[in-house]
Amino acid sequence: MPQHAQNTRVCRDCDGFPTVAITTGTRHADGTRATLRVTCPTCKGTGHTVHASVLARAGR
Numbered sequence: 283m284p285q286h287a288q289n290t291r292v293c294r295d296c297d298g299f300p301t302v303a304i305t306t307g308t309r310h311a312d313g314t315r316a317t318l319r320v321t322c323p324t325c326k327g328t329g330h331t332v333h334a335s336v337l338a339r340a341g342r
Contacts, residue, residue, distance in 0.1 A: 291331045296322035300329040 292298040303317045310316060321327035 293322060293325035293329055293331050295324040296329065298329045300325055300327045 293300065300322045302320055304320060306316045306318060308316045322329075325331055
C-alpha cells in the first residue's frame with residue numbers, strides 16, 4: 283500500500299527557499315566573496331506556513 287506524505291504548506295513569499303546568500307560585491311583577503319545570509323521574515327526560515335486553524339484569534 284502506498285504511503286502518502288503529509289501535505290505541508292509552502293511559504294508563499296519565499297516559495298520554500300527560506301534562506302538565501304546575497305553577495306555584497308566585496309572580497310575577503312583570501313579572495314572569497316563576502317556574503318550576507320538572509321532568512322524569510324514571513325516563515326522565519328522554516329519554508330512552511332502554519333494552517334489557519336493553528337492561528338489564535340485576538341480581540342472579540
